[in-house]
Amino acid sequence: MANMSGLLGPGSAASSSEAATSADWTKALGQTLEKVVLSHTASNSCRKLRLFAGEEEFELWLEHTTEMLQEWAVPDAEKRRCLIESLGGPALDVIRTLKLIDPGVSVKDCLEALEHNFGSVEGPEDSYCKFLNSRQQKVEKASAYIQRLERLLQRAVMRGAVTAEQMDRTRLAQIVRGTQYQNPILLHLQLRE
Template sequence: MRQEWAVPDAEKRRCLIESLAGPALDVIRTLKLIDPGVSVRNCLEALDHTFGSVEGPEDSYCKFLNSRQQKGEKASAYIQRLERLLQKAVMRGAVTAEQRDQARLAQIVRGTQYLNPILLHLRLRERREHPPSYSQLIKEVREEEERQAASELWEAQTLEPASTTPLQTASVLMVSTR
């Protein structure tokens, strides 16, 4: 945003300072005392150094690679959780933007519960050479989860005990009148 915003650096710095409070504002005030013309870039770097994560690229990539789908967790929830870890790994330089889709799909295949019906139905293992983007993947997974839920609901309704069906009730009435 800082690069794309077509206003002078002084205006950007003013807006940044107006948006801060508490300890973050104290950090910027200290910078301004040292250098009244401090750049927005230096302000943001100081805030990141003070309050940002100290996690390195290896740590973020390791967290991404060790992520597994939890028991009872929907595949879509796992993919969303995994995406946050992947974005951190990309931001820290552990994964390039070009590798993102392949890294995501490979970890989904590794981290998803074995024989997950969604993984099997969407044939994700076979799509490693041409992995879908995040938005396409999450769309496909959510649609498949909905399809499976509807199918399970239909099966549950059709396999209810026969004593509640009208045909069963009619045959009981016929037997009792004899």
């Protein structure tokens, strides 16, 4: 009851042991709340990952998943758990085998294993050629073409055909080369080059 009197009335003074207990309790409560919030954030984020079982379009799934995993401010172990929850069928079997070899396998290694098994077999030269040969279609908006071009450029960078330092210059050159000149701004860009 003595502990309660300190909490109930402003006139009663708490002893130093009661203050220390209160500080410990506050610290423990803060740590617990942090874990709950982190867990809730991670579980909500996990729901945003698309399911991949091996039959779906791998490149689109990989692009989406990589982007989502980079945005999350959670530990690598939590990202790996969410990644594994988003897998099924043969894709899950690949990661299970990988985890048998190394239980602490990183998310990066998991994604590389999935890409090795389900990704396209094109090499750096093939991906760079696809990028260079892309052209805006007659009915395609310039913004849609640039988005499509960006995916091709990202693939070329992932395969090692283009370095990160070359991306901006390479992107601009291909936009100028591959865009239908219905837009005077793009024509101006080509003339400036």
